[in-house]
Amino acid sequence: MNLDFSEEQEMLRTSARDFLTKECPKTLVRELEEDEKGYSPELWRKMAELGWMGLVLPEEYDGMGMEFMDLIVLLEEMGRNILPGPFFCTVVLGGITILNAGTEEQKKEFLPKVANGEMILTMALTEPSATYEASGVNTKAVAKDDAFVINGTKLFVENAHIADYLICVTRTSDGASPEEGITLFLVDAKSPGIKCEVMPTIGADKLCEVVFKDVSVPRKNMLGELDRGWPIVARTLEQATVAKCAEMIGGAQAALEMSVAYAKERVQYGRPIGSFQVIQHYCANMWINVDTGRNILYEAAWRVGEGLPASKDVAVAKGWINEAYKFVAERGVQCHGAIGTTRDHDMGLYYRRAKAAELAFGDTDWQREVVARQIGL
Amino acid sequence: MDFKFTPEQEALRKEFEDFFKEAMKEAPPGWVAGLETMFSEEGWAFHRSLARQLGKKGWLSRPWPKEYGGQAASIIEQLIFNEVRGYYGAPGVDIFGVSMLAPTLLMWGTEEQKQQHLPPIAKAEIMWCQCWSEPNAGSDLASLTTRAVKDGDEYVINGQKTWTSGAHRADWTFMLARTDPEQPRHRGLSYFLVDMKTPGVTVRPLISMEGSHLYNEVYFDDVRVPKQNMVAEENRGWHVTLMTMNFERSGVAGMMEARRTLEELVEFSKETKRNGEPLAKDPFLRHRLAQMSIEIEVGRALSYRVAWLQEKGEMAAAEACAAKVYGSELGQRLADLGCQIMGLYGQVRRSKWAPLMGRFESAYQLAPGMNIAAGTSEIMRNIIAIRGLELPREPRA
Numbered sequence: 034m035n036l037d038f039s040e041e042q043e044m045l046r047t048s049a050r051d052f053l054t055k056e057c058p059k060t061l062v063r064e065l066e067e068d069e070k071g072y073s074p075e076l077w078r079k080m081a082e083l084g085w086m087g088l089v090l091p092e093e094y095d096g097m098g099m100e101f102m103d104l105i106v107l108l109e110e111m112g113r114n115i116l117p118g119p120f121f122c123t124v125v126l127g128g129i130t131i132l133n134a135g136t137e138e139q140k141k142e143f144l145p146k147v148a149n150g151e152m153i154l155t156m157a158l159t160e161p162s163a164t165y166e167a168s169g170v171n172t173k174a175v176a177k178d179d180a181f182v183i184n185g186t187k188l189f190v191e192n193a194h195i196a197d198y199l200i201c202v203t204r205t206s207d208g209a210s211p212e213e214g215i216t217l218f219l220v221d222a223k224s225p226g227i228k229c230e231v232m233p234t235i236g237a238d239k240l241c242e243v244v245f246k247d248v249s250v251p252r253k254n255m256l257g258e259l260d261r262g263w264p265i266v267a268r269t270l271e272q273a274t275v276a277k278c279a280e281m282i283g284g285a286q287a288a289l290e291m292s293v294a295y296a297k298e299r300v301q302y303g304r305p306i307g308s309f310q311v312i313q314h315y316c317a318n319m320w321i322n323v324d325t326g327r328n329i330l331y332e333a334a335w336r337v338g339e340g341l342p343a344s345k346d347v348a349v350a351k352g353w354i355n356e357a358y359k360f361v362a363e364r365g366v367q368c369h370g371a372i373g374t375t376r377d378h379d380m381g382l383y384y385r386r387a388k389a390a391e392l393a394f395g396d397t398d399w400q401r402e403v404v405a406r407q408i409g410l
Numbered sequence: 411m412d413f414k415f416t417p418e419q420e421a422l423r424k425e426f427e428d429f430f431k432e433a434m435k436e437a438p439p440g441w442v443a444g445l446e447t448m449f450s451e452e453g454w455a456f457h458r459s460l461a462r463q464l465g466k467k468g469w470l471s472r473p474w475p476k477e478y479g480g481q482a483a484s485i486i487e488q489l490i491f492n493e494v495r496g497y498y499g500a501p502g503v504d505i506f507g508v509s510m511l512a513p514t515l516l517m518w519g520t521e522e523q524k525q526q527h528l529p530p531i532a533k534a535e536i537m538w539c540q541c542w543s544e545p546n547a548g549s550d551l552a553s554l555t556t557r558a559v560k561d562g563d564e565y566v567i568n569g570q571k572t573w574t575s576g577a578h579r580a581d582w583t584f585m586l587a588r589t590d591p592e593q594p595r596h597r598g599l600s601y602f603l604v605d606m607k608t609p610g611v612t613v614r615p616l617i618s619m620e621g622s623h624l625y626n627e628v629y630f631d632d633v634r635v636p637k638q639n640m641v642a643e644e645n646r647g648w649h650v651t652l653m654t655m656n657f658e659r660s661g662v663a664g665m666m667e668a669r670r671t672l673e674e675l676v677e678f679s680k681e682t683k684r685n686g687e688p689l690a691k692d693p694f695l696r697h698r699l700a701q702m703s704i705e706i707e708v709g710r711a712l713s714y715r716v717a718w719l720q721e722k723g724e725m726a727a728a729e730a731c732a733a734k735v736y737g738s739e740l741g742q743r744l745a746d747l748g749c750q751i752m753g754l755y756g757q758v759r760r761s762k763w764a765p766l767m768g769r770f771e772s773a774y775q776l777a778p779g780m781n782i783a784a785g786t787s788e789i790m791r792n793i794i795a796i797r798g799l800e801l802p803r804e805p806r807a
Binding site for chain 2: 034035036037038039042102293296297304305307308309310312313314316317318320321324325326328329331332335336345346348349352353398400401402403404405407408409410
């Protein structure tokens, strides 16, 4: 057992923190909330120069060949700073999925572009039925000559409005179970018939509605095998869920630190409010939530990185961290008093994102149901 | 980062598992775990018998240095031992002698004290209790007033202790008494080892709301203790009580006990029908059980973290406090959940009507005590806030 990060990982954390603190101040975060694109191409380029987009991609595809746990470290720092933009969808939902399931040709075509920051990817999975279950996939893809024609509506698709390619999860046949008959396609976002609209959301994180109307995709853009795409999605979801947890823990840690710092400096009744036991206990409870969340995150991430069975661990982690982040952000507002409730204060940025992050890849009830099945219920 | 145990550690785990699985077949009917050791004659007899077996195997003294009969076992090995033992709800480890006094003596004791007291702890011949709290010194322990006055080669002790777990069972006690009332509170205390059979020591039971006998009041009336029974120097007692490093205090045993309990609740929910359907199909209940599973696994991961920090030689004060408060509050929720799943039967005491031997009815009453014993939840949070987060101390009058 060794529950410490390596020296390289600690260095990655430090350099990521320094970089993001400098390059992504909260003024930029606010600006990008209102921005149509929702990301800064300049910042994106700098991140690519640091090799972040290719962090976990093999060197043969211009990546850095690092481990999943390294990505977790980086995502924690991104969550801490609430980095806006398409990193998560490009790397976790896109790049890693192609790495997991792509043909050599597909990997060669897409991954170097991802690694070099030349391509933005996302996954179009969820639909108006708003579930991460296979039963929610009703967008149809029908074979026609050497292509497939896609029809349907995807919803809550991260950054589809700026994506170059969408990994579209479609139903190609009706199998015995909802998991059968699912096929993934790499769809050029500029294909005729795609209509994309950004949804206004609590996290201002550019979730999109994407309507596919007779969108033709060449057969060679099929990712994985026909009708057997669900295991690919399931694997990506597992990795994405842990990755999201890392962002959340980073955010929760920032909210905690802000609150503790404020409790030390804010004076009422002639003394810092942090000397009042009630505030101390709020902060202690926040810390317990963050600390426990971090431990369970690392254990789940380690299992995923090692390729061990991790369904229960991931659901446990997300189920816990969902509530932990919300709790910390809410108590964080309370510690700040009225100022914490304003649009101008940073705490609200975290409070809103805590809710958005809970909903991503399964809210707490959903995770509980996964755990229920895992413990034999 | 690596959560894997080594093959040697896995082999050790297997050895512990084989032993405890077999040993627990001898447990009295309806045995649950933990504090029950103190409650009944048969529970205590089982505890002592298992303790002797553990002593024979050398497992009680594994963490000690080799020169005192130990194996210098790492914290992680202790974690594994406690994890397995907790899962099987096995007694046999005198938490006062093995987990508290032995590490204290190893750090502070004279050679003579070590030679006298460590072997009987290792062999489970002598059981200990802890006389710290007093009627007017609970969380504010340093305000205690029990006096020890030097008289030649002896100290004469007078005062009253309370909340002494298992004093009615213990052979010896380690205690704190005030040797210098002129000194500031923390600086006038000394740490003594006292044979419970010494004339002047009187034990009176404090019965819990549930009816069991765990706590006691202990009266000291002109109790004469040889001066060589003082640990460390006079007036250094407070220092001696501060956490010692080399015993595992991750709380993992409690988490594993909870995991086992949850497994039993899951089985119960699958076997028990209400309104013609197994309880396990009830979505509300499923989610409560799943949430409990989440909390238990989170608690176990926290225990691992505490053990890891200790393994590295860190005090991990905030993390250990978090593990304590997390564990006791989880125990309370688990007891409540257990009662709720039993439905109307949740109120029935151990009897022919009580499912799972009425253990949740009992646990529900015992659980709040765990939020108080060994440092209240409030004190734990204070420590996290002040030592962990470095928030300013509350001004004191």
